[in-house]
Amino acid sequence: MAINGRNYDWEDMHVVLPGGEAVGITEIKYSDSQSIEARYGRGAVPRGWGRGNYEASGSMVLDRDEWETFKRSLLGSGGLYDHAPFTIIVAYANNDMGTVIDTLKSCKITKFDGGGASQGDDNASPISCEFTILEPILWNGDAAKKETFSLES
Template structure:
């Protein structure tokens, strides 16, 4: 496939990312991290080369960092006495625009729940960011 050269050298960038949590676009997200892996091992028989490959469990991980005002807004929407960790299972959609083709790419982090709710602030900070770890079932890569 022939690709058109990029005029400004840009493809996907942070400025084209849109994060949707609990059916709402989150503008105060400063980082999102997600990955998946699967255990794979070579198994040996006679000789020194593997005779087959075994596959084990699949695991997905995710976390996001939000400005404190976003986290506080989510907490304010909860019934009194509920915590972030009490929010029922939800999906997180991460979409970004391919500037070269105008195609929107969407990854869906499935069956998320918040595992943590922690604040970490220090003298000299000009903003409060909150890193929230998630438990997830799997990731759909577009």
């Protein structure tokens, strides 16, 4: 198999949070799904199918200093879980491959985990954040799910 150049790696990723580009981020993951259920009538073979709800979520791990910057951007008049939905932009770019930009709109933090450290840790107190994504993910500009409702008169 021929080697055709460098692929995307962690160094090629840029993550933009509400407070700006995150440099103290060590992990980000995101996914979406929509279930399909077989619909049965008489007999053992499906006669059709139905769709479940679209769901999207993600997680990230931030160094403590990056977490403090991110936390300040979330705080409003309430607590950390009272923040307004925000956008996360994840861009993959290098000289050998085109730029890919995934957009995670209307994110809401659902869980924080972390704090603390053990003797010998080279990265004390990283914070893990889980989030729900309330709008379809734009996978390099392509919506994962098209809106299907309308209010025609």
